[in-house]
Amino acid sequence: MKTILDENQDFIRRHIGPDDVQIGKMLQKLDISSLDELVELAVPQQIRLRDPLGLDQGKAESALLEEVSTLAQKNQIYRSYIGLGYAACFTPTVIQRNILENPGWYTQYTPYQAEIAQGRLEALLNFQTLVMDLTGMELANASLLDEATAAAEAMAMMHALQAKNGSDTFFVAQDCHPHTIAVVQTRAEARGWEVVVGDHRTFDFSKPLFGVLLQYPATDGAICDLAPFCDQVHQANALIAVAADLLSLTLLPPPGEWGADVVVGNSQRLGMPMGFGGPHAAFFATREEYRRQVPGRIIGVSEDASGKPALRMALQTREQHIKRERATSNICTAQVLPAVVVSMYAVYHGPQGLRRIAEHIHYLARLLATGALQLGYEVVHSQFFDTVCLRIDDAQEVVSRAQEAQINLRLVDGQTVGITLDETVRLKDIDDLFNILAVGRASSLSANQLELEMVDSKMVYRCEGSYLTHPVFNSYHSETEMLRYMRRLEAKDLSLTSSMIPLGSCTMKLNATTEMMPITWPQFAALHPFAPMEQAAGYAVIFAELEHMLAKITGLVGISLQPNAGSQGEFAGLLAIRAYHLAQGHQQRNICLIPASAHGTNPASAVMAGMQVVVVACDEQGNIELADLRDKAQQHGDELAAFMVTYPSTHGVFEEEICQICDIIHAHGGQVYMDGANMNALVGLCRPGDIGVDVCHLNLHKTFCIPHGGGGPGMGPIAVAAHLVDFLPSHPFVEVGGAKTMGTIAAAPWGSALILLISWAYIKMMGEAGLTHATKVAILNANYVARRLDSYFPVLYKGEKDLVAHEAIIDLRHCKSDAGITVEDVAKRLMDYGFHAPTVSFPVAGTLMVEPTESEVKTELDRFCEAMISIHAEIEEIAQGKADREDNLLQNAPHTAEVALAEEWSHPYSRERAVLPAHWLKEYKFWPAVGRLNNALGDRNLVCACLPVEAYE
DSSP: OOOSSOGGGHHHHHHSOOOHHHHHHHHHHHTOSOHHHHHHHHSOGGGSOSSOOOOOBOOOHHHHHHHHHHHHHHBOOOEEEOOTTOOOOOOOHHHIIIIITOHHHHTOOOTTSGGGBHHHHHHHHHHHHHHHHHHTOSEEOSOBSOHHHHHHHHHHHHHHHTGGGOOOEEEEETTSOHHHHHHHHHHHHHHTOEEEEEOTTTOOOOSOOSEEEEEESOTTSBOOOOHHHHHHHHHTTOEEEEEEOTGGGGTSOOGGGTTOSEEEEEOTTTTOOOGGGOOOOEEEEEOGGGGGGOOSOEEEEEEBTTSOEEEEEETHHHHHHTTGGGOSOOOOOOOHHHHHHHHHHHHHHHHHHHHHHHHHHHHHHHHHHHHHHHTTOEESOSSBSSEEEEEOTTHHHHHHHHHHTTEEEEEEETTEEEEEOOTTOOHHHHHHHHHHHTTTSOOOOOHHHHHHHOOOOOOSSOOOSOOOOSGGGGSOOSHHHHHHHHHHHHHTBOOTTTSOOOBTTTOOOOOOHHHHGGGGSHHHHTOOTTSOGGGBHHHHHHHHHHHHHHHHHHTOSEEEOOOOSHHHHHHHHHHHHHHHHHHTTOTTOOEEEEETTSOTHHHHHHHHTTOEEEEEOBOTTSOBOHHHHHHHHHHHGGGEEEEEEESSOTTSOOOTTHHHHHHHHHHTTOEEEEEETTGGGTTTTOOHHHHTOSEEEEOTTTTTOOOOTTTOOOOOOEEEOGGGGGGSOOOSSSOOSOTTOOOOOSSSTTSSHHHHHHHHHHHHHHHHHHHHHHHHHHHHHHHHHHHHHTTTSOBSOOOTTSOOSSOEEEEOHHHHHHHSOOHHHHHHHHHHTTOOOOEESOSSTTEEEEOOOTTSOHHHHHHHHHHHHHHHHHHHHHHTTSSOSSSSTTTTOSOOHHHHTSSOOOSSSOHHHHHOOSGGGGTOOOOOSSOOBOHHHHHHSOOOSOOOGGGGO
16 A cells, blocks of 8 residues: 555656656647657557566665665675785775765766866866876876776787787786786787787797786786886887886886886776775876877867867867777777876875875885794795785685684785785784784784884885976865865866756766765775675675666676676677677677667777678668668678667667567577667667567666766676577686686676666666656657757657657758858857757767756756757858858857956857856856867877966966
C-alpha cells in the first residue's frame, strides 16, 4: 500500500525535470496524448521490450545513503605501502571542497567553447606547465587516462614518428610496472608489433627498434643513471619513453635532460585520492617538434578579438575528429577534473612545498632503510626515492604479518618485499614497520632514536635546477588567497549550475548530489587498487550489482568495468571481437565496416584494434544505406570482422532497419559492435542484446550520470554476449576477465573504480520505472525543442513519424547564404544569452545537434528555444539589410563586460542588445570572460605553458 509520502519516488521526481503538468503541455505541442503514444510513434515496434528489465524498485535518497554507508564499512582501509604508481596523499580540504566536490567544476563540459571555459583552461595550462617544468620537456598535454595507457600512447606515437625506421619492435624494461607492461603488450599485439621485455643493462641492440620504455624510478624503487643507455638507444635510431614519478622529479634530474623523447606518468599522488584505481590524471610530455602527433588535448595561448591573451584547446579540430582511419590514437577524452585538482595542489604548495613533501618522503625512506640494515636485512638498492626494497628469506611471512597489523606491503617475489612511502607517513608509521620487520630478531629500534644516529646524505642523482618559477605557483599559499583564486577561475566557466548545456551526443544531465557524496568518503577514496580483495568487500558488492544491472539494461550477459573512457570501451569491444575470431581460427577477419556518419573515435578505435576500415554510405535521411551495407558485407565476406553502429543513429533517429542490419552482418560471419553514446534513448524501452548486438560500450558519464568534469573523468565499460565473455579484459594483479582474455586495457582492474559509485547509485535510486520514465522524457524534451525550432531552423533528420530520438540536428546552413552568418557565429552569440552552444557541425557541417536530456524543466527548454528564435530574428535583420553584414550582433559575439563598459562604442547596435538580449538576463547574467578567440593564431604559434605576467598587462 502506498502512503501519501512515497519516498521511493522522491529521487525520480528530483532527477526528471518536467512534472506531469509540463509533460502534458509539451505533449500538447506535439499533438500527442501521452508518453506511451510518443514511444509508440518514435521507437520502432520491432525493437521495443516485450518484458520488464527485472530491476528493483527505486530507492529513496536516504535509504541509498544508508546502504552505501553500510557497504563502505565493509571496505578495510589499511595503510598501503604497495606503491606501483599509486600512493596515499592529502587532498587539501580547500581543494576537496571547492573543486572535487563542487558542481561548478564537475558539471562543466569539454572546453570546445573557449570563451566560457577560461577558468578550467587556466587550471589545465597550470597542469601542463607543472609537467613540463618537472619533466624537462618542451610540451605537455592536458592529461590522459592513466599511466599505463599513456605509455601505450607513447609507443604508438613513436611508431608513427619512426615509420621510415621500418622496425615493429618495442623494448620495455623489465623494471617497469607490471600493469604498464600488460597494457603496452595488449596495444602492441593488436597492431602486430613485437614487445621485448628485458634488462636494459644487458640489452645488446642487435635487433632494430623503433622505441623503448623505461621506468624512473623503477617499479622496485631503484634509481640509476639511464643517460648512457639513452645514448645507445638514440645511436640505434630509436626513441625513448620514460614513465616517471612526478613528485620524485622535484628531487631528481628531469628525464628531458638525460635523453627522454617522451615522459609519461600518473599525477595521482599530487592531491587525488587513490580511489581503488581512479580517476587519476596521467601526464604526457614530449618535444615541441612532435606536437602534431601528441595524443589528447593541448591547451594553448592565443588572443581574443581585442588582442587580450586568452586560452583555448589547440589543434581542436584534430582532437574532435581523431583523424579517423589515419589515427594513431582514439583518445578524445582527458581526466580534466583530476588534472585540475593536481594543478591546484601544485599552486597551493608551490615549488618549495612540493620539494618539502618529496624530501619528507625520501628522508623517511632513508630512515626505514637504515633501520632495516640494522635489523640484518639487505637493502636491494642504494639509490631510491620513496621505495625501499628488502631481501627477506621469508618474504610472504613478513607480508602476512604486516596485514595482521593492517598494513599492506608489496610482495615482489618470494625473497623480496617492497615498501613505498608517501606524504601521509609519520615517524610512528616507521616504528610500526620496524616492529613488523623485527619479529624474531632482538631489537628495540626507534625512529626517533635512529634519527639522531643517521648520517645525513643526499641522493647521488639530484635535481639542482629551479622549477615552477611562474607567479601562479608562488602566490596562493594561504587558504584565503587559494580560495579566491579557485573562485575567480570558477566564475569564468559555464557549468550546469548556470544553465542547461544542450550538447547532442553528450547527455549533460543532472549529477545528483546524493550520487556524488560517497566518492570522497575515505572508505572508498583511500583504498589502494592492488590491496587484497578481502579488504574491498564493499567495492565487490557494488561491482557485482552494477554489472548485474548493466547486463539487465543491455540484454547482454558479460560486463567488464575496466575501460576507463568511452574510447577505451570502443577499443576493448573491438578487441573482444578480434580475440573471438582468432579463437575460431579466423585470422583473416580484419575488416570493420563503419557508417560515414560515425564519430571519429570509431574508425580510430578500429585501426588501433588492428582492423581495416571500410566506410558504409548513409542516405539523405542519415540512415545507413542497406544496399551499400549488403554490398560491402558480401564483398568482404570471409574477411568481415565487425560492424560498428551507433543507435539511435548519430543523426538522432531510430533507424527502422537496425535488426536487418545486424542480420546482414551475422550472415557474413561478422560481429555487431554498438557504440553506446545514445543509450539515453534506449534504457527501459529496448535492449542492444535483443536487437542483435554482440558487444556495446556504455558511456557512464553520459547515460548513467558520472559528471563530465570539464572533459573527464568518464567510464566506458563493455557489455558482451555469451560467446564473447571468455575474451573480456584481464589484469596482472587481480583475477578479472575471461579465460581467453584479450589482455589488459587499463592500469587498474576496474578502471576508475571510485566513480562507478555514481552510476550504481543512480540506477539504484531510479529503479526500472524511473529509468524507463527518464528515457521517455528525454525523447519528449528533444521532440519538443525540435518542434519549437523547426520553423526557424529546420530539423535535418526525422524518423518515419516525423519525430526524432533523444536529440535533434537543426540546420543553419541557410544562414551562411542568406546573411553571411556561420554556425560558429550562432554558437558564440548563444553565450550572450547565457547558454553553451549545442554540438557544432557534427555530424553535419553547418548544423547544431541539440540534446536537452530528461533533467531539464520545460521553462529552461523554453528559455533556450526563445534564445534561438531571437537569434533567428537577428539573422533575419542582416539578411533583410536592416543590420550591417560585417558589424553585427552575431559576428562580434560574445560581448564581454569589458567591451560593454568601455567608454567607446562604435557598433551600430546598442550595448543593451549586445549583452542583455533576453529578459531573463536582467535578473542573472553569465559573462564570457574573453571575446571571440583567434583560433588560427593559437594553432600557428602554439604556446602551452603559462605566459609571463607581463603578457597580460
